[in-house]
Amino acid sequence: MKNLSVSMSLGAAGLVTLLLLPVQGCTDLTENPPSLIDAGNFFHTEAEVQAGLAGVYAQLRSTAPEGGIYDANEVSTDEIVVPKRGPDWYDGGQMIDLHNQTWTPASAGTRAFFNGAWNTAYTGVARANLFLEALANGNVANKAMYKAEGRTLRAFYYYLLMDQFGGVPLVTTTDIALRPRNTRREVFDFIESELIAARDSGLPATRPTADNGRLTQGAADAMLANMYINAGVFTKEGAGAGGINATSYNTCSGVTVTGGQDACTAAIAAAQRVRNSGNYALADTFAVNFRYDNYKSPENIFVVKFIPKDGLGMGVTMAALHYCQYAGVTPWNGFATLAQTFNAFDPADKRRQAILIGPQVDVLTGAPATRRQCGSGAPLVFTDSIGDILAANEAEGPRLYKWPVDPAHVQQNSGNDFAWFRLGEMYLIEAEALNEQTSGSPAALALLTTLRDRNGHPVAPALTGPVTRAMILNERLFELFGEQKRRQDLIRFGQYTGRTDAASGIVGGKQPSADYYVLSTGAVGGKEAMESTLYLVKRGTEGVDVLGEWKGLGLRGNSSAPMKFKCCVDEASRLTEEGGGFKAMLEIALPWFQIGSAAVSIGIAEAALGNAIRHTTSARLEHMGGSLAALVPEIRARQRSAGRGDRSDRIRQVSAGSTS
């Protein structure tokens, strides 16, 4: 009995201890992540600061091809279209939505691309904010430079937001909160001041090769130049009075930026700072700016850096190339180029070689490529047009192939850098701003000529003056095709929403913007063509197909289009009495049509005048060494008088001159 109670009591004592011990010991629930880093306990050494900065840089990868930002900048314009090919690429209609600009707040394109673009850019801002906040509390070597890099990157992410979304909330702290929008002007001013501050207090002028790809003063200036040339858009809120003009050019002239400067003047100054810094030069060949070794290009100013490693490389070619033309990798055969865009290039323009068309080869091996099944299919020939945006075959449409694949690629990862800003664009910005200051500026023409000439290795025949806005927009297309500038340019030039795809032969692409069509039919019981009835038919009505642009000879000032009708029209949509169509046409439509015809006539005449002036000023008589205008007094005099007066005067005078 004694033994029993002793052993029992020991057991009980042990139990009591066990019951009490953990109560005291194990209520601490503080978390100490073993494989993560506490943000508050970091950025103590230069290496840690560099790691934090690398994370801010790394978000750049999501801004370059491809992703929401790239797709919004390209697919919504006339540079890229992504047709549905068989079962592929439909994706809930998101690509069509984006290309045809039919997006609404909840539509497929918005969800996929604009949400993505918003988050991508703002994640960059948030990473920069976290980095800058932590950096402010520590002290490491070269702190000023790291701070300047962080600020420049943040300014760039805000630049993307301002470009795509206008006035966005400006936030420089790390707390998450729903905030009101700032005005676009406030965002513009913030970016401008940040870039100037970073440039002047920490960014180096150049980088050693080992740090190639990191930010320099040139990057800040290039971004500023771009902001200034876009100031007519970037400082304004939406459409309407005082806002952005959707149908005509939005000039930098008259917009005041830092120091009370005119934005055009500031654009010229910023572009010149880059051009004259001595750190950049035009590359002798156009292609060197885009190749896998384009870090050697003297022209690239601000790049997204890619290397051929898993997850760190560029893969934009995957979206464009056909499944069977990249040995060892199966591209996705999506992105195509519009025929109208391809055809806009001068066939002699070497820059057009970045577009693949016609019979294709494997981009690595050079072996002839076939359609599927690869190797045994018919030869792969890219067409210039796309028959139907919703029913394309695998070979339809030319392809953008500006960044050729890297021979050392790792799967789809190539080492080509993507230049957000390169020297070529500085020439274009300066020329455009000069042209805004002095229309037809010879200095602007000289810049464009230098750019085409590329140090005596011309990419295209020299341009003939005088410089016009249209010429600059075209030159930007030729030079910067695929480099995410087109959307911005079209908005600045007032042409973003006005595009149609008809010239590309696309069915189901972006349509002329008519919402309703007036149909003329033979009247019920009518015997002559004059006895017609008019109906009003809404676009999209079942059985009504608009088959693209009418390519007939004659005036194209209205948006006539061949149409196909399969079904019946509702009685409720009849516009006139039975047989009253012709009368209505004469009485109602004809007066308006006359005005339209007159307007078109004036437009043609004005274009003819422009061409005549260009011809007389630029065409040179070889044997006499002067231009037509300089040598023939009569022409000179007509031309002078054509420069005065209103438009109709000018036209009258020139036509009088040519008949006399």
Next chain:
Amino acid sequence: MYLKRRVGPILAFLAVLAAPLAAQNGSIRGQVVDSVTQQGLAGATVELAFRSAGLTVQPGRQILTDANGRFTLSDVASGAATVKVTRIGYGPQRQEVNVPAGGAAEARFALAPQASILEPVVVTGYGSQRREAITGSVSTIEASVANVGVKTNADQLLQGRAAGVNIIQNSGEPGSGAQVLIRGGSSLSATNAPLYVIDGVPIDNVATEPEATGVGGAPALPRNPLNDMNPGDIQSITVLKDASATAIYGSRASNGVVLIETKRGNASSGPTFEYDGYVSTSSPSRRLDVLNGAEYRAFVTGQVSAFVSDSGGFCGRHATIAGCGGTDTTGVKYTDSAGVFAGMPSSHLNSLGSANTDWSAAITRSSVTHNHNLSFSGGTEATRYRASMNYANQQGVTLSSGLERIQGRLSATHSDLNNRLRMEVNVTTSRVNNTYLTYENNGGFEGGVFENVATFNPTLPVTFSDSLGTHFYEVSGLSIRNPVALARQITNIGQTNRTLANGTVSLDLTPGLTAKVTVGLDHSGGQRQEYYPLANPVGQALGGGFARQADLQNQTQTIQTVLNYQRSFGGNNTLDFLGGYEYSKFQTSSITATGTGFFTDANGFNNLNAATTRNTFSDATDARLASFFGRANLGFNDRFYVTGVLRYDGSSRFATGHKWAAFPGVSASWHLSQESFAQSLPFSDLKVRLGWGLQGNPSVDPYTSLITLKANNDATYPWGDQAHGGVLASSNGNPNLKWEQTSQIDGAVDFSLMNNRISGTVEYFHKDTKDLLLTIDVAQPALQPTQLRNVGRLSGHGLEVTLDALAISRPNLTWRAGLVLAAERTNVKDLGGGSINTGYISGQGQSNSYSQRLIPGQPVGSFYGPLFLGVDSAGKQVFACTSATGGCVNGRTTRGDGTAEADYRVIGHASPDFTLGFHSEITWNRFDVSFLVRAAVGQDVFNNTALVYGTKSDALSDRNFLRSGLTDGIGIQESSIFSSRWVENASFVRLQNITVGYDLNVPMLTRSARSARLYVSADNLFVLTGYSGLDPEVFTSNGLATRGLDYLTYPRPRTITGGLRLLF
């Protein structure tokens, strides 16, 4: 000396406690028999009921009857004693016995069989309770009844047997996981899996094997972590459903609790040796119905003729157009006002071969499974043991899939100090070898086996021969792979070693007061090995051979200390108080290494050094949970029972200041049948219950509340040509992150009729979850686009009915039948403003499309999309519309895509209106027949497989499609667009299992065996359903809280089993 003086008083105190042991004793002898057959009943529990006066005898002492139903309770204090006998499947009985001092009293108990086969003592949290004292909602399943047919894990024992427990096996893959929803679940983003407690120790039900890489999409869902448990070792499963029952598990209980008790040694019938084994054969119950070679060939040639005819017509109208001049106009593709060309260009003829391959058949097989359990148990009354071994080998019904399990288990109990000190040790250790088929559950449109079964051209052969030998036939340059080659050539295997161990010491400090300490350890180590060889195009595409090895270690340590005080007072009143502390620590670490670029397939995954590119990743997390809990159960006069529970839980996973929370529960029951006014009612037992409780859900990843930086590839950036390692914030953190809380009210009536021949429960519950953990889009700028926040509310309610009947009870014939029925609906109340799109649609051309939306006011699992009206004469799908978007005319439009989203609506509900389980067991002489039928009514399933692979435009990419696409009238250029067309009613009735057994007349065969049983069993013999996919029970995880998505699942097998059980 100092020590002795301090210890002295404690010893003296304990000696006083021990003193009553010396009272004068007698014994009780007797027999327990079945009142119908008058046969002795082995394994009946004989116990001394509580005595009201004088705590002179240990209450609750229990012994079991021997093989003949005999028992002897010795060492009982003399005088009047109440003996209570209970046995599973029989009504309890009490008898007053007068124990003579130093002598023996005789007692005979004839127990009447009852409808429900339920243990009289119910395992509840941290202890057990008498069934009549239970006030919460508890379902119990006896493993011996449920474990028929091929059961490879514990979940399967529950299917169709517990009301309100809905289990959907992910697929027919051996060892596939399951979605266990108790009362519909209570969460959206956090887990809806219940808490599993094995032998009193909560286990962390996480994946034990590393995930694979996906080839073109997310890898197949992880396998069931409970695969390491041998169902043959399970004694019983108790499901705690309502909040008052689960509140003792507090923060982890909002999805219900599944308590698993394993088998222990049994001394009553001497050493026992048992063999239980079966062999079964399985074949897929349904296969993907794609075009065969001849049909595909005919389809392609027909389409090409249509195209040639249209292009010929076009060239007639436009002779000058390029391509029209020559004789061959088949490549021309222009359009004019006559419209778009029909069909496919003639180049598609090139894709046709001369073979006729049934790819579905080529990757499936009749498989064999065998399972062997060997156990022996025995011991003395004080020391008992049970040891068991299990070997299971399950072949999948597709090539290259299977599961092999080797498992051993030891259980030992020992009591000392006259049964006042009890010790128990359970150790299970297992090894599971998994062989995985390469396929993806969602997303991908290349690479996986089932995708390619659906799409691989049936006119091509499986293999071909040339001068170098026989090779798999592959199509180059496409993301289409030979599925047989994928299955045969790609290695994807995994192994898990898991040890579950727990030890318990309990000591009766004073009569009625018991202290218990439990220590639990759960360690699992899982490996995954994959090799994608050079010989296979997937291996080529991954970079010239791809090898991967991954290792995952999980460890959970738990310590529980519990004090339990039980006593009776004032006659029939009882008090049961329990208080305790529990601490768990969870640790996970993983390491993964990959190699790409091999010059030979000779090494497989074994020599990563042979790769030209190597990558290594590792990760580690830990979490802790500390809890204090108490429960009081008061019984008044065997009529009223009241239970109050309070748990105070602290989890490291939540934000500072929000780590601790209290979870109370209150419930009461009233035994109406004990009341005099109820005596005239026809009930042999009638009880009403009411309960309320609050539970939590702590399933968030560790460190979610913190802003942490992580070094990874996404943060890496090259400066120059060197990658520069960087960090980025892996989450936005949330300093306010706290528990998801569910409050639940439960009301029930338990009844028995006709002398317990019919019994049942009708139960209603209502639950509300608030502070729902949701990953929501946050205002920018933010370090990540989303943040985990406590926003939103869910509300659910439901009705559960359980009925059991002993329809026939005769000496040679018994028939038991049981029915469980549950109707439940969980509605979204609030999502912090707005709705959430989910249920991302898998497949090519479906990026950024979704099938479900969580909408306040609508049930979880609501399908959302355009309403399909039919097909127009041009072969376009027509959808209903109301707005002007997408060319809506007369309420009809052909745009069903995202640009017409304004016209989307709710087009189905994934949750069934009700589920049903009906089981029946008939015993006739030596024969027994049992079956289980399960049904679900009113559920909708999105047939994602048909959407993507049932559209004939697949042929434009030279891919096969489902036969249903041939005759649907839809044009070849028409996209596959999600709509109500693909949301099908998937109500079903399934014969889950039917078993016929025969008890061999053992003495005729051998003298040593005690019993032997032979049985034949069939699983999944038939399914009655109108659903057109492979199986109406589906699970594809594709976004937040998705249900009812069916995408290329592993086919479910039909299985025939023959088994033998031998007892020596």
